[in-house]
Amino acid sequence: MLPSKTARRIAVVVKGYPRLSETFIAQEILALQERGLELAIWSLRHPTERAVHPMHKAIKAPVTYLPEYLYEEPLRVLRGAAWSLRQKGFGPTIRAFWRDLKRDFTVNRVRRLGQAFVMAREMPPDVGHLHVHYLHTPASVVRYAALLTGRTWTFSAHAKDIWTTPDWEKREKMAEALWGVTCTAHGASHLQALSDPQKVSLVYHGLDLSRFPAPPESRPARDGSDPQDPLRIVSIGRAVAKKGFGDLIKALAALPPDLHWRFAHVGGGELLDALKKQAKEAGIADKVIFLGSKAQPEIIGLLQQADLFVLPSKEAKSGDRDGLPNVIMEAASQELAIVATDFAGIPEFIRNGVEGELVPPGDWEALSNALNLLARDPERRRALGAAAFARLRRDFSMEGGIDGLERRFRSLAESPSKEPEYV
Template sequence: MPSETPRIGYVVKTYPRFSETFVVSELLAREARGERCTIFSLRASADERYHPELARVEAPVRHLPRPEKASSAWSALAEAAHGDPVVAAGIARELPELLQAPVTEAVHAVRVARLARDLGIEHLHAHFASTATTVARLAARVAGLPYSFTAHAKDIFHDEVDEADLGRKLADAHHVVTVSEYNLADLRRRFPSSAGRLHRVYNGLEIERFPYRDRPAHGGPLRVAAVGRLVEKKGFADLIEAVRMLGERGVPVEVRLAGGGELHDELAARIRSAGLDDRFALLGPRTQAEVRELLDWCDVFAAPSVVGIDGNADGLPTVLLEAMASGAPCLATDVTGIPEVILDGVTGRLLPQADPLALADALTAIADDPSAARAMTRSARALIERSFDSARQAEQLAELVAGGALAERAVA
């Protein structure tokens, strides 16, 4: 590692965001290897709960104010340009681009450009190919800096994604990271002219925070954990139906689902209608520490993801990696990057999406012989240690910023 590393400006839509634990893990890993980061948050966080790992992030956070009216937007442009001829020239040069962007994003971009110059930032990186990357791209053009971004799932798969806009972001970027081989192949197919800029870097875990534990038989109901936002792509309606089927089979089960979201009331109604109130608990949002307790409690972890009707889909859920690291037998569906980690019968059970019967059968098999999954859980832990250590992730990201070649080994 070089003795002097470039200062990185992280552009994110909201920081901190309760559901985006991967951003915090990434920052911690980069700081651990000596990188200096500054966070630019485009919106104030509305989350009322925070993960304790946030306290370990040393990077200062700059929350950018939203312009209240058109006159304040022009004042922000003038303020950013004042006293910095590079930014002033950049605003003049990029004015056509700035005028095409939403006003708030244009103002955020020139503010980030000026702050980046003032703070000595040498590279901008955004998470998600949507708003944050719009700002990072424009700020980089104004300030004359390279930028990169990480593409995840909704930002590239949703049917509202503007292909021309995404293509411009890819074409202008120094490099682009995405979180699975599936995403990588999809983006390279859709944007062949930018294929050389695209790289797969898996989201990493601080593996020591997820100690492995074998699951001994305990003679009680099958304890099932699930974690995720209560939205269509998580497939939790299929889990409710699978648990209803288990009841018909006489299989005792207890489910705890951690997460909040727009489908809470609908899922709660499904649970009541299926007569599962005493067996299926909606816990609401939980901190990372509480999720670790849930993973330690469970006999099996279920991730029944589906592709939504709007094209939205999971990328590679971080909590699935955490469950694999912790020794929980994992059942997951064949959506996007999930088959890269859930190798059927080897590291877990890979099931067809939107198939509650297959999920019920897999849960029944675990209930009938919980020890049979032990070999799979040990293989899963070994895979996480090999390919999903956040220290390795940070090293790969640093190699990309430096312009070096990145060895993209598939999961073995």
């Protein structure tokens, strides 16, 4: 449906909802909800995880799921297509779709157009603006739906969508969007070089510390010398190539035999079975546990009991890479010493030797050495953890970013809707 002249609600479009790996999106939606903005959530995919984050339970915005695959809901798609065919925006939409399809001749392109037909037809008229998380496939759906209905749209870009989307596609989408934000200086610089620099702003996700308990008052001074009380190492993240967990298994296997440790991984992912096999072949399966996806309270408990957090992010062969992983900041919220890679957005928060130890991405030997040195030095771990927590509170709280987004969204929601303009 076309927006009414008094449209006030904002549709937040995501690839999947809810997702444990995207707590930064849930945090933003919840914060905007608590500030009184009227939101609606539209998701390209249904949930695939059983565990639900407490934030998702607190979010009251209605959720609409688009057909994940067009053949699963053919009547819904046909009704959307028939409705779209009668709209003034149909011509511009098809021209944009055809230009995209000629450069990327895939079924995925057709699926996004079908989802946009459904979204455009079913979007309530009190929704005047669309905001999409991720500049790749979700933004394609939003772009087509916006062209069909004359609505304005904006975007949040994060990681994979920045580095695996072709430059021509990013340029064209950013040219049509009102504005966009992204969560690392590295990503912002890249996108600003492809568009009007004023259109793209750096907005760190930050962390809502009100959702987290205070750090433990103290931690046992484990140094790996006691086989009855081994050092506890933890990591959190999907088992995918860009997280570098294969490098971590190599690094753990190379630790000296006189160092006693245990490692716990939290997260699902396509490489989980391969990592378990790698750990077994490396002879460390009895020291490593893969816990799968866990709810937030369990994760916080794990961080509080750990001695060391590690995340060896790197660039995947596909070009995919992290932004600034929220799990880094979550570890810092518990004053946990951090070892990570000097890559992507991580050094924007962790400065080597100040808030944690950074090693080159893909260098498992350097990673093993950093783990070994910190494992044996409880005082050094305490100092790094305290510094990371101080930096988190000082420079990476959620409030600053949400303040800016609230101002932008409120100006959109409170502006009277204009008649659609088509070219």
